[in-house]
Amino acid sequence: MTTPALPPIHRIGVVGGGAWGTALALASLRAGREALLWAREPAVVEAMTRQRENRDYLPGVPLPAELAVTGDLAEAGACDALLLVSPAQHARAVCARLAPLLRPGVPVIVCAKGIELDSFALMSEAVAAALPAGTPVAILSGPTFAAEVARGLPTAVTLACDDAQLGAALVAALGSRTFRPYRSDDVVGSQIGGAVKNVLAIACGVVEGRRLGDNARAALITRGLAEITRLALALGGRAETLMGLSGLGDLTLTCSSLQSRNMSLGAALGEGRALADILAERRSVAEGVYTAAAVVGLAGRLGVDMPICAAVDAILNRGAGLDETIDGLLARPFRGEGV
Secondary structure (H helix, E strand, C coil), X not given: CCCCCCCCCCEEEEECCCHHHHHHHHHHHHCCCEEEEECCCHHHHHHXXXXXXXXXXXXXXXXXXXXXXXXXXXXXXXCCEEEECCCHHHHHHHXXXXXXXXXXXXXXXXXXXXXXXXXXXXXXXXXXXXXXCCCCEEEEECCCCHHHHHCCCCEEEEEECCCHHHHHHHHHHHCCCCEEEEEECCHHHHHHHXXXXXXXXXXXXXXXXXXXXHHHHHHHHHHHHHHHHHHHHHCCCCHHHHHCHHHHHHHHHHCCCCCCHHHHHHHHHHXXXXXXXXXXXXXXXXHHHHHHHHXXXXXXXXXXXXXXXXXHHHHXXXXXXXXXXXXXXXXXXXXXCCC
């Protein structure tokens, strides 16, 4: 399907006032667009407007005067394109609120990484079900720490869209010298890479917290990539997509730095802290906590073997002990590497 000629994209609305939403709003300004940032919490909107800084989620990064901040979702709906940055488990509900406010043909670019827990739906599926029929949907994914994007450090991402014309228009609207989108038409593969890497980052954090070494972390990344690829192929994605930014790139970043919310959470678990205590002291969402059960449920439905993700789910949601779960992974039968 090809869209009709697209109107120019001058104003970009960012739906989600956390660190990643704020960073994307700043990236949109650097790309030469007008930017509007919507936040759900009135106190966050008021603070950002008055202080010109998102001190709750992205402290230390000044917000220029030309960045508009609002709590009125109708203002976002009036923009030429929307970046949807709401947490994955809330994306469908936010889109249901957006649906009557959108002008026909306005593209929605999903920037959340996850799989819906109740339905096992990919973000593109959940969003499309809530938006008006025919709303163009694209995916933005890849190796991105919000603080670095916000500061204008060089970053490359995947922009996945099954409409080549729309994909090219979105790349042109968002791309700049330091924020470089690479276009793909593999919407499924791009989403699986972004969702599952959060679960694997928790596993790598446990390795860090348990002091199991860099060899173990490298093994988890590599075998985790095999799990991602198996699931993506089962859903119709392509293996080469998982060798790119939204697969290997994002996995490597998220599993190699404690800047990652998911890896740092896993490290705290590995040090013996309780999950409830870790979550209670955080404002930002570690998507892997909620995605783990969804990934395992979806994999079970498709008959895909994902032992690392299953181990993370067991630890987070089924009361499994860390040491017994690690022992179980290490006791698995030897097998060929390509299996």
